[in-house]
Amino acid sequence: MNDRLKPNQEEKIIKNMVECIMDDLDNFYFDELIMKQYKKELFQFFKKISKEYSLFKAGFDFSNKKNIVNDKKKIEEAVKFINEIMRWHKTEEHPYGVQQKTFSRKQLEEIKNILEN
DSSP, X not given: OOXXXXXXXXXXXHHHHHHHHHHHHTTSOXXXXXXXXXXXXXXXXXXXXXXXXXXXXXXOOTTXXXXXXXXXXXXXXXXXXXXXXXXXXXXXXXXXXXXGSSSOHHHHHHHHHHHHO
């Protein structure tokens, strides 16, 4: 079974996305010429993303952070921050430790592994 979209199907999806955005913008008053130019730029933007990252390809892997983020310094800062949070222990200030925070220790370890790989 071929899960890839045909080029005209990709273009239809992109046009629909652009139309949805433009419909939302119609609630505000903008210069018509600017809106036409914005629509054209938006369409080109989505086509470029589709071509570079194969967003419409079946099985596109959003977990591959290198497709989206490739800033080693920011990744290292995030890992450092996660390591610091994971070292939290039960104290008077934090009587429940990291387990009662928004992220569980397991979730933090999974995020850290994704960032480090």
